[in-house]
Amino acid sequence: PETAARLEASATTTASSFNAFTQGRGMLVLAADLAAVETAGDFFEQAVSDDRLFTDGWVMRARSRLALFEFTGDENLIQDGLQEAERARELEGRPEDAWRVTAALHLAAGRSDEAVTALKAAVRSAPDDADLRLELAGAHLSAGRVDDAESELKAAIYLRPDYWVAYDRLAKLYLDQGQLEATAVEFGHAVDCAPEYALGYVKLGGTNILLGRYEVARKLLERSIEIEPTASALSNLGMIHFDASRFAKAAEMYGAAVELEKADYLLWGNLGYAHRYGVDPEKGEAAFRRAAELGHQSLQKRPDDLQLATDVAGYHAML
Numbered sequence: 001p002e003t004a005a006r007l008e009a010s011a012t013t014t015a016s017s018f019n020a021f022t023q024g025r026g027m028l029v030l031a032a033d034l035a036a037v038e039t040a041g042d043f044f045e046q047a048v049s050d051d052r053l054f055t056d057g058w059v060m061r062a063r064s065r066l067a068l069f070e071f072t073g074d075e076n077l078i079q080d081g082l083q084e085a086e087r088a089r090e091l092e093g094r095p096e097d098a099w100r101v102t103a104a105l106h107l108a109a110g111r112s113d114e115a116v117t118a119l120k121a122a123v124r125s126a127p128d129d130a131d132l133r134l135e136l137a138g139a140h141l142s143a144g145r146v147d148d149a150e151s152e153l154k155a156a157i158y159l160r161p162d163y164w165v166a167y168d169r170l171a172k173l174y175l176d177q178g179q180l181e182a183t184a185v186e187f188g189h190a191v192d193c194a195p196e197y198a199l200g201y202v203k204l205g206g207t208n209i210l211l212g213r214y215e216v217a218r219k220l221l222e223r224s225i226e227i228e229p230t231a232s233a234l235s236n237l238g239m240i241h242f243d244a245s246r247f248a249k250a251a252e253m254y255g256a257a258v259e260l261e262k263a264d265y266l267l268w269g270n271l272g273y274a275h276r277y278g279v280d281p282e283k284g285e286a287a288f289r290r291a292a293e294l295g296h297q298s299l300q301k302r303p304d305d306l307q308l309a310t311d312v313a314g315y316h317a318m319l
Contacts, residue, residue: 055093247278265294
C-alpha cells in the first residue's frame with residue numbers, strides 16, 4: 001500500500017503529459033547520439049509544461065540534462081538539472097528519485113561529497129532500498145572513503161541477501177585493496193546468487209589464478225564458457241594451459257578468443273607465443289605480425305603506455 005501510494009502521488013492524470021513522458025523516457029534509454037537526447041529532453045519539457053505537478057516528469061527532465069552534459073560538457077546543464085531535481089523534491093512522490101538524480105549530477109561535475117550528501121538524504125527517505133546503498137557506496141568510493149563504501153555494500157547485502165550485484169561490487173572493492181581471499185569469497189557469493197552469470201565465473205576464476213589455484217580457476221572458466229564464451233574467459237584459460245606447457249590447448253583457447261576480439265593485440269601476441277613454443281612456428285609468425293600491427297595502432301593513441309611499448313617490442317623480438 002505504501003508503494004502504491006507513492007506511485008500514485010508521483011503520477012499524472014494529464015494524458016498529454018503521460019504520453020510525452022513515456023516517449024521521452026523510451027527515447028532517452030535508447031539514445032545513441034546528441035540529437036536523440038535533445039529530442040527526449042523536449043518530450044520531458046512538454047510533460048512538465050502540461051502538468052507542473054508531475055514529479056517524475058521533473059526527475060526525468062533533470063536526467064535528460066545529465067545526458068546532454070555527457071555529450072556536450074556544458075556545465076550550465078548541471079545547474080539546470082539540479083534546479084529541476086529540487087523542483088521534484090518540493091512535490092509529492094518519491095523524493096529518493098529526485099535525490100538520486102541530484103547525486104548523479106554532482107558526480108558528473110566531480111563533486112563527490114555533494115553526491116554523498118544527496119544519496120544519504122535518499123537513503124533516509126527509502127532506507128530499505130538496496131540499490132540506493134549501492135549508489136551511495138559508489139559515491140563514497142569516488143570521494144576516497146573505502147570503509148564507508150564497504151559498510152554501504154554490506155548494508156545492501158543485508159537488505160537483499162540474494163542480490164548478486166552487491167556481492168560483485170564488494171568483491172571489486174576487496175580486489176582493489178589487494179584482499180584476494182575476501183575477493184574470492186564475495187565473487188563466490190555472486191555466482192551462487194546468479195548461477196547463469198557467466199562473467200561472475202570469469203572474475204572468480206581470475207581471482208583464483210591470482211591465488212595460485214589453477215585447477216579451481218580452470219573449472220570456473222570452463223563453466224563460464226559453457227554459459228557464454230567470452231574472450232576474457234578463453235584468454236585466461238589459454239594462460240593456464242600455456243603455463244602448464246599445454247601449448248596446443250593454449251593456442252586453441254587464444255584462437256577462439258581472437259575470433260571474439262579480433263582487434264585485441266594482446267590476444268594475437270599470446271596466440272603467437274603459443275604457436276611459437278609448441279604448435280606451429282609459421283602461424284606464430286603471422287600472429288606476431290598482426291599483434292605488432294595492432295600494437296602500433298594502439299601506441300598512436302597511447303604513446304606513453306610503457307607496458308604496451310614493451311609488449312610490441314617483444315613481438316618484434318620474436319619476429
